[in-house]
Amino acid sequence: MPFDSACADQVELDDDAIEDNKNAMSKSQTSKSETASPRATYQDVLDAPPHMVAEIVDDTLYTHPRPAPTHGEASSGLMGCIVPPFRFGRGGPGGWRIHFEPELHLGEDIVVPDIAGWRRERMSELPKTAFFTLAPDWVCEILSPSTRKFDLGDKRAVYAREGVDYLWLVDPDARSLEVLKLRGIGWLSIDKLFDEATVSLPPFEAIGFNLGDLWPPHAVHKGIPANEQPNKPTAESASELLEAAK
Numbered sequence: 001m002p003f004d005s006a007c008a009d010q011v012e013l014d015d016d017a018i019e020d021n022k023n024a025m026s027k028s029q030t031s032k033s034e035t036a037s038p039r040a041t042y043q044d045v046l047d048a049p050p051h052m053v054a055e056i057v058d059d060t061l062y063t064h065p066r067p068a069p070t071h072g073e074a075s076s077g078l079m080g081c082i083v084p085p086f087r088f089g090r091g092g093p094g095g096w097r098i099h100f101e102p103e104l105h106l107g108e109d110i111v112v113p114d115i116a117g118w119r120r121e122r123m124s125e126l127p128k129t130a131f132f133t134l135a136p137d138w139v140c141e142i143l144s145p146s147t148r149k150f151d152l153g154d155k156r157a158v159y160a161r162e163g164v165d166y167l168w169l170v171d172p173d174a175r176s177l178e179v180l181k182l183r184g185i186g187w188l189s190i191d192k193l194f195d196e197a198t199v200s201l202p203p204f205e206a207i208g209f210n211l212g213d214l215w216p217p218h219a220v221h222k223g224i225p226a227n228e229q230p231n232k233p234t235a236e237s238a239s240e241l242l243e244a245a246k
Contacts, residue, residue, distance in 0.1 A: 045110055053101075056110040057154045064147050070172040070216060071142050075100065075114050077214040078140065078170065081199075085207050086117070092207050095120050103131040106162045111155055114170075115140040117203075135162035138203050143171045160185055166203050175215050177201075 040061035048054035052063040067075075079100060085092020098117040103110065116136035123134055139159055141151045151169075159167055160182060167180040167187065176194045179201045180187040191201055196212030 042105075042110065053112055054110075055112055055150075055155075056108075057150075057158060059108065062150060064150075067142065067144055071114075071144050073216050074142050074170050074172045074214040075140075079115060081209040081213055082117075082204055082207075086204060097123055097126070099132075102136075104135070105131050105133050106135055106158060109158050111158055113139045113155075114142045135159075135164055137164065138166045138168070139164050140168040140170060143169060143173075156187070160187060170214060172215065175211075177211055177214075 037060075039059040040056045042056075044061045045054040045056060048061075048063055051066055053066065055062045055064075079098070083098055084090040086094060086096040087098050088094065096117050097120060098115065100115055101112055102116050103112050104116070110131075113136070116132075117138040118134065119137050122137065127133065141147075141155070143151060156167065163182065165182055167182075169178045169180065170176075171178075174194070176192060177197075177199060178192040179190045181190050181202070182188075193199060193201075193211055195215075196210055198208050199211050200208040
């Protein structure tokens with residue numbers, strides 16, 4: 001069958017179109033590469049303002065303002081409950097290293113949990129660097145409106161990937177504590193406590209403490225702290241009032 005010249009022209013046109021598409025795709029990829037955000041590095045963390053907490057997950061820099069007082073009340077309250085028995089062995093078994101806001105370098109990610117703990121058998125000596133490269137055995141995150149999504153999403157995934165055994169989630173607004181245990185590549189919720197419940201949960205089940213120690217006291221009268229409530233009338237003053245009312 002003779003070759004049609006029109007077909008030859010069409011083949012040449014198709015080849016040109018393919019080449020044009022290749023060039024367009026190449027330009028598009030080059031443009032995307034040039035406009036994509038650069039990978040965040042440790043220098044970005046070091047350059048962050050001192051009033052911000054800087055972390056890197058999946059090559060992206062995240063910065064958060066320092067926490068509110070209720071956040072600090074919860075973290076310091078929890079430290080006060082678990083450090084004496086588990087770090088110093090006062091009223092408990094000891095055997096832990098517990099640190100406030102340690103900087104963790106886990107693979108390519110840099111995260112700063114509110115509190116983290118390592119069993120001494122896994123970390124017999126502290127690192128010489130300003131950060132830790134060994135994943136903790138236990139992590140606690142104090143949830144706040146500005147960090148909740150990050151803590152419950154990307155950050156929690158990093159902890160699972162690195163094999164952190166236990167994750168505690170403290171929510172000062174809900175006055176709650178949820179304890180999660182790593183199972184495979186996911187998290188299993190062991191328990192969730194509220195208000196002033198007694199806490200005796202892993203990995204710190206060797207003791208019990210009042211969850212209410214993490215919350216600021218409720219004010220019974222508006223504008224008056226709980227420890228400065230008006231004095232209740234005595235029996236003598238009450239009888240005087242009744243006599244005056246007659």
